[in-house]
Each structure stands twice: as C-alpha cells, then as structure tokens.
Amino acid sequence: MTNTLEQPRAWSLPQAPRDYVLGHVRAVLADRILDDARIVVRDGRIVEVGPSRRGTVVDVDGGGLLCVPGLVDVHSDGLERERMPRPGAELSWPFSMMSFEGKLRAAGVTTVFHGASFSDQQAAKDRRSVDAALQMCAAIADWGENGGRLVDHRVLYRLDVRSAAGLAALQGHFEQQVAAGRIGRDVQAVISHEDHTPGIGQYADRTFYEKYMVGMRGMTEDQARAAVDELIRDREDNLGVREESMNWLAGQADTGQVRIFGHDPESAVEIADLARRGGNVAEFPTTEEAAREARTRGMSVVMGGPNILRGGSHSGNVSAAELAGLGLVTALASDYLPSSLLGAAFTLADNATMPLPEAVALITSGPAAAVGLSDRGALAEGQRADLVLISLEHRCPVVRSVLRAH
Known part of the structure; x- marks a missing residue:
C-alpha cells in the first residue's frame, strides 16, 4: 500500500523566483542605508542595487521595510x-x-x-x-x-x-x-x-x-x-x-x-x-x-x-x-x-x-x-540574492520575509 503522506523525491519547497525586482525598501548597504531602494535579481544573483525609478514596475513591493543580506x-x-x-x-x-x-x-x-x-x-x-x-x-x-x-x-x-x-x-x-x-x-x-x-x-x-x-x-x-x-x-x-x-x-x-x-x-x-x-x-x-x-x-x-x-x-x-x-x-x-x-x-x-x-x-x-x-553577505552586484526584510516593533527587529536564492 502506498503511503499517501510520503512526498516524491522531486518535491521542492516554496522558493523565491530566480528573476524578480524588489522595490521600495530601505537597503542596508556596506556604508549607508539607501532609502526607497530597488534591487534587481536575475538567475538568483543581484545585478543592480539603486534608487527606485519613477514609473517602473516592481514584482515585490517592500513597503518601506529594511532590507539586509541573508x-x-x-x-x-x-x-x-x-x-x-x-x-x-x-x-x-x-x-x-x-x-x-x-x-x-x-x-x-x-x-x-x-x-x-x-x-x-x-x-x-x-x-x-x-x-x-x-x-x-x-x-x-x-x-x-x-x-x-x-x-x-x-x-x-x-x-x-x-x-x-x-x-x-x-x-x-x-x-x-x-x-x-x-x-x-x-x-x-x-x-x-x-x-x-x-x-x-x-x-x-x-x-x-x-x-x-x-x-x-x-x-x-x-x-x-x-x-x-x-x-x-x-x-x-x-x-x-x-x-x-x-x-x-x-x-x-x-x-x-x-x-x-x-x-x-x-x-x-x-x-x-x-x-x-x-x-x-x-x-x-x-x-x-x-x-x-x-x-x-x-x-x-x-x-x-x-x-x-x-x-x-x-x-x-x-x-x-x-x-x-x-x-x-x-x-x-x-x-x-x-x-x-x-x-x-x-x-x-x-x-x-x-x-x-x-x-x-x-x-x-x-x-x-x-x-x-x-x-x-552584501547587497551588491554579483552576490547571491539572499534577502531579508525587517520591520521594527518595540525597537526590536522582526523578520517579515526571507527571499533566498536557489
């Protein structure tokens, strides 16, 4: 009898997409915090980090959350x-x-x-x-x-x-x-x-x-x-x-x-x-x-x-x-x-x-x-797109979302 609770070997967990644009975040860079930032991810790597561009569409709206590397x-x-x-x-x-x-x-x-x-x-x-x-x-x-x-x-x-x-x-x-x-x-x-x-x-x-x-x-x-x-x-x-x-x-x-x-x-x-x-x-x-x-x-x-x-x-x-x-x-x-x-x-x-x-x-x-x-370890071009979105509550950091490259 087949165990219906078993998952097939090919089963995969939910992942961040390999290509997406994350916008409207406060990106914590190596030397500063970039407000209203836009991060472009292609094939699981960061290809661009910069200010959000007026009129451009983003796949994920960060809603002003802090964004740090994984x-x-x-x-x-x-x-x-x-x-x-x-x-x-x-x-x-x-x-x-x-x-x-x-x-x-x-x-x-x-x-x-x-x-x-x-x-x-x-x-x-x-x-x-x-x-x-x-x-x-x-x-x-x-x-x-x-x-x-x-x-x-x-x-x-x-x-x-x-x-x-x-x-x-x-x-x-x-x-x-x-x-x-x-x-x-x-x-x-x-x-x-x-x-x-x-x-x-x-x-x-x-x-x-x-x-x-x-x-x-x-x-x-x-x-x-x-x-x-x-x-x-x-x-x-x-x-x-x-x-x-x-x-x-x-x-x-x-x-x-x-x-x-x-x-x-x-x-x-x-x-x-x-x-x-x-x-x-x-x-x-x-x-x-x-x-x-x-x-x-x-x-x-x-x-x-x-x-x-x-x-x-x-x-x-x-x-x-x-x-x-x-x-x-x-x-x-x-x-x-x-x-x-x-x-x-x-x-x-x-x-x-x-x-x-x-x-x-x-x-x-x-x-x-x-x-x-x-x-x-950094929000920089060429790095893995391991991204963490954070809010502050009672002056404590709270993880709201984790987008990990795969």
Missing part, C-alpha cells in the same frame, strides 16, 4: 538542543532539522554552520558524543540532498583537542568526505579546535564550570567541585593527544581544504600559536589581549550575539560589546540562540556603539569572510 551564522549549537530539548528526550534528526530550520528562517539566517562536537568528554545527557556528531553530519548532508532549500546548512566541526576518540572519528570522517569530493579547496571545511579543561579558556575561572555542573546536572556544590577536580586530572593525562590534534589541524590547514578557528583563545601567545598552525579565526576570545593580537595579524574575530544581548559574558570573560566598541570584532555568531544575531546588531546600533550598516556587517559580510564564502 544572515550568516558561523557557530550554532541550536540543532543539538532542538534534537534533545530535555535530557533523555531525543527527537529524530529529520524532525529536528525541520523544526530548527523554522527558527533560523524566523531569525533571518540563510546560511548556518551547525556545531558538531567531536568529543567524548561530555555526558550523553549533555547531548554531545562522537556518535551524535557523526549522526548530525549525516543528517545535514541528507537534508541538503533531499529537499532542504530554505537554508544553506553546513557543518562546523568542533574538535576537543584532548579527546582521542574525537580526533580519530574526525580524521576518519574527513578522509571519507575528501574522497567523495565533499571537502576540497573549492569547498573548504571549517574546524574549531577547543579545550574546555576547567582553569583555561572559557572556564579560566573554574567556579563557572562548577556552577554549570550544578545547574545542568543537578549536582551539589561539593559534588561539582569533586567532579571538576577529577576532570582536570583526566585531561592533564591527555596532553599528548592535544599535541597530536594540533599537528593534524596544522597539516589540514596546509592543504587549503580547511579553515581553522581557535576557540576561546585567552592570550597573544595563543593567537601566535594559532597563526603558526595556519589558523584563520579567533572564535570567542576571552580577553581583549587575544582579540587585539588576532586583529593585528589580520584574523577574523567572532564573538557571541547572546553576549551582546546580556551585556557581558556568562563565564566572566571579556564583553563582546566592549570589544566591538574598540573595533576588534569582525563577526557575531548565534552560539545557541538564532534570534540573537539581529538582536545584537540592532542593540549595537541603538547603543551608538556603531552605525547600523557596520553592525549588520557583523552578521552578514563579516561571518561570510570568516568562513571563506565570498558569494554572499
């Missing part, structure tokens, strides 16, 4: 939360992809890099394991190959550099992807290397990690302290794995097939080491020193949107808004909350930290540059 999110952990909204409450990968895609669209995100954590250090109820990472990679590939068109879903490979199991799994996965032609110089992979050992990086003050364990795992304060002591001892035994991981990453960077993110760098020395190993991006630097050294070396600096909205780091590290005000941030990532991207950009503009075009660049062209995607 948002590029280079670090999202939201999918793993969508799959397991509560400890032990696992949902299927296809449903999780579909559900989370709706949240991305509502946030104006048209390109997303989902964090797949290659680590064996986290408890299963914290959603992360080598098996879960491989499953996520497979789910993202399947979604793209079988009908997922509303968002460009990609993988941010998160490697715990002290996890032997994580390194082995990622190496095996990479060999398969390179052999299949899914990773190469023309399709670079993005790897973020991280070391969440309490006492360094994000958790330089170990008490924040202890508070995390109390809140997330229901431990008492004494149990959390003992657990952190044990974790530090275990991870000190894995320094050899760390060196092996870093050498492998340096080798991958040399191939030109990979862009390397250094996660939670805390000093100029760490940035220098990242540069020596071919790293491109300082991701969530925890100090001004690290961010400043990264910019001096021409690296992208990515900070978290939630950090901007909260007014500071939840781990007691440097404020993203402070770094943005110093001109040391080139991109924002959602981390775990897609809506934080637009919210953070408009917060920076409202607080007069920077003009709106500069703030919007932090969630469009800046992250696109960080991951080496030169075909998106």
